[in-house]
Amino acid sequence: MPLSEVPRTVAHGVERGVRSGIVSVLLIGVRRRDPGAIVNATLAFVAASLPDVIEHRYDVEFRPWQRVYASIAMLMHAVGMLGPYDDVWWWDHLTHTHSATLLGGIVYTASRRRGRDPRTDVIGVVACVGILWEGMEYVIHTAANRLGIEPILVTYSKIDIVFDILFDLVGAVLVIVAGDSLLENFDLEHGEPRPGR
Structure with a gap:
């Protein structure tokens, strides 16, 4: 099915x-x-x-x-x-890819609604958010360690950061490849903001 x-x-x-x-x-x-x-x-x-x-x-x-x-x-x-x-070992890779497809899908839909080619927007936003996320993880982990408390986000290594961003980009590419067929229900003619909301 x-x-x-x-x-x-x-x-x-x-x-x-x-x-x-x-x-x-x-x-x-x-x-x-x-x-x-x-x-x-x-x-x-x-x-x-x-x-x-x-x-x-x-x-x-x-x-x-x-x-x-x-x-x-x-x-x-x-x-x-x-x-x-x-x-x-693969859990982090899968979750980064999965999350990147969600973010990429939002960007893809927003770009399409503005009449733009979504490819560069999807790659750019997913890459930027991925880098910002990794920076936030590092700051939170470092601050928690200095304060002697359990961190709510963990940075494992520099290579982990590289792989996280790589798998974010894998998610972005998946959206670019499959976005037209999988996200067509969000096209502009299918969804205008409701008045008064």
Whole structure:
């Protein structure tokens, strides 16, 4: 079954399961007194709710698979804080690629709505945000170490930073290659801001 044909009821069930998983990560983080897991699970839960907010604000409708895809990205980040970022060598690469496709998709859609070719915008924004993210991770990790507290974000090494940005760019390229077919429901004629909102 193609992604575009996933029944809405199945997608909503998966979304509820994913959100429950994020709440479980939050509870485990509280039990372990792990600020990284707590903060990341909280932010992941909020981000997993964004498709609802966007649909309410704009006259667009996410396809069921798009909602699930975005929610799973948030769950992966939250779960990663419980150990996979440290223990599973490819976890960080996958989450960076996944997140970059979400950011790239937003940029792609915004560029298309402005009548622009989205390719350079997607690469530029994903690269810049990736570099800013890595800088923020480094500052937070360094400050937490100096204060003697558990960091909510971790920088592993210089090579890790290079790989993070590389996989961000992989996500951007995936959006450029598949954006026309996978994001057509967000084209301008499908979604104008609703008046008064």
